[in-house]
Amino acid sequence: MSYVADPSSSDGEFNRDTDYIDTRITADGRDGYPVEPGRYRLIVARACPWANRTIIVRRLLGLEDVLSIGFCGPTHDERSWTFDLDPGEVDPVLGIHYLRDAYNARIPDYPKGVTVPALVDIESGQVVTNDYAQITLDFSTEWSAHHRAGAPQLYPEPLRAEIDEVAERVYTEINNGVYRCGFAGSQRAYERAYDRLFTALDWLEERLSGQRFLVGDTITEADVRLFTTLARFDPVYHGHFKTNRQKLAEFPALWAYARDLFQTPGFGDTIDFVQIKQHYYLVHSDINPTGVVPKGPDLSNWLTPHGREALGGKPFGDGTPPGPTREGERVPEGHSAG
16 A cells, blocks of 8 residues: 555645455355365454454454464565564465565566555465455355354345445545545645544544444444554554544544444454554654654553443344454454553
């Protein structure tokens, strides 16, 4: 993902490059990549909100036994994300240090930014797709034969139109809106982005004052997409991206909603606040040239009672929460709240 103001924009507005490798892994294999247990590896970085979505959905749906996962470190340079956390700094399944190698295996001299998440075909070593928005939808639909018993319906057909509508506004105004503030190239562009962001957050505050989840009575894809931005708001975006009208903790309904999700298995147990702060404050050297990573904020308040049960609804509906996080996939001790 390109983290710069669009040079074609006369007022310094940030525009995200959204041209991804859009090949899909499907049940019928119509793009040449059928769903097959053990064939693919999901490459993520805990620091990245877009990758964090896939970690959450894979865990909620119980796809751990059919889709392995590899973790890049929290920082990268202009070339690539790297497997800094593994022995020898090499992914133990793909045998590579630079994720770019998997991109180049698919498209020689891959001309765009190397992004996470990415689904890699293990045998060929080639990236199949990095289309993060489609990946999680396909986990819910195309991979359904491999869902765990009791898995939630994150993208139920009767609610898809509303989920899509809410998720689109969440993406344009909030998920991408914080970046529009942080990478604005002029005062005017920043203030316009700031106003758009907080208009959308006010809309969410009102919506979530009367309902527990964004759409329907259970967690859906829309909640996953919003949560990863909310988890980063106070530790990073409020200061680093200048989204400082107020903290998340100063929105009564939105903050209670975020805590509700954080305390739901599959959400908060994927959040690594240490890596999140390292990523933003070290990689974005144009915004933070000293490379100093802030010590705060205090994160213990994520575990305080939220009271959202009074609004009704159940996170997993008639299903069940996922079991404990697998060995080797747990957030390191001391990296999360508490």
